[in-house]
């Protein structure tokens with residue numbers, strides 16, 4: 001086996017970040033968002049480590065099934081509900097709670113004649129203009145849902161914040177106000193906050209919060225690191241040096257020869273590339289850690305390999321660990337360099353990367 005690329009998942013950091021979310025949420029219940037393979041961390045191990053959450057939120061039926069197949073009995077919420085009526089029996093057999101965001105979904109529940117009673121979450125669109133019903137329809141739709149034979153109890157109520165990561169953007173205050181006004185006469189429990197809401201918008205906490213990225217130790221705010229927010233990074237992505245050579249002055253390294261040695265330079269080759277999820281949008285000069293010191297990418301990222309300028313680490317040898325992100329090298333910084341967000345880098349770690357739990 002030569003899967004040199006590995007993602008080490010620190011389960012104690014997951015638990016610590018869950019506690020941080022609880023403390024920041026002022027007693028709200030926690031719906032831990034573990035969709036997209038727990039943001040690339042492995043849905044089942046992440047869910048096990050986060051078993052202290054009050055519920056799990058997923059985006060796909062397969063994700064709910066993975067939780068049940070692993071024997072976990074916690075509440076699971078399908079954040080986008082079912083996509084087709086044929087999925088309702090499966091959602092029932094998984095005992096999943098359903099978000100209802102469209103008239104199609106409402107009609108599916110009105111026509112459902114099975115014996116299961118679903119807990120449902122009515123999703124109200126307070127300005128994101130993605131999923132959800134207009135605020136002015138909330139009262140009527142809540143009554144229609146409550147009247148469905150397949151619905152258990154009063155529908156719960158939710159909305160999603162579009163700009164909570166922008167800490168001074170008044171749009172979030174507007175969304176919270178619209179949600180409050182739309183639901184003022186309704187009884188169901190409420191949920192508004194994502195991680196940025198948990199950390200920066202106390203008015204969004206309500207009954208349930210829905211943190212995702214912060215559980216993985218990562219900041220939802222541009223320009224701030226998770227560690228600066230009191231979170232612990234969960235994933236360390238690493239590989240190892242499989243070759244070290246000296247490239248003479250003037251030698252070009254890698255595809256396209258976009259990096260040229262200005263003097264004789266020790267170049268290390270590590271076994272990781274965009275085929276593992278280490279995005280090719282990172283360029284020469286991107287830092288990695290070898291022997292606790294910083295080396296930099298030299299040349300383009302290939303599918304399976306990267307080339308590193310080792311001139312600052314003369315003792316680096318074949319077999320040395322190369323850390324791409326994690327403690328000491330925040331994924332937030334790499335995302336900025338790659339012109340993306342840390343969510344995308346984490347979710348993009350591919351199946352080829354070996355997952356190790358510690």
Ligand SMILES: Cc1ncc(COP(=O)(O)O)c(C=O)c1O
Pocket residue numbers: 033079160193194195196210211212213214220
């Ligand atoms: C509906 C919903 N709630 C909560 C979250 C969690 O967001 P975050 O990871 O920013 O905390 C997401 C993630 O995209 C989401 O789609």
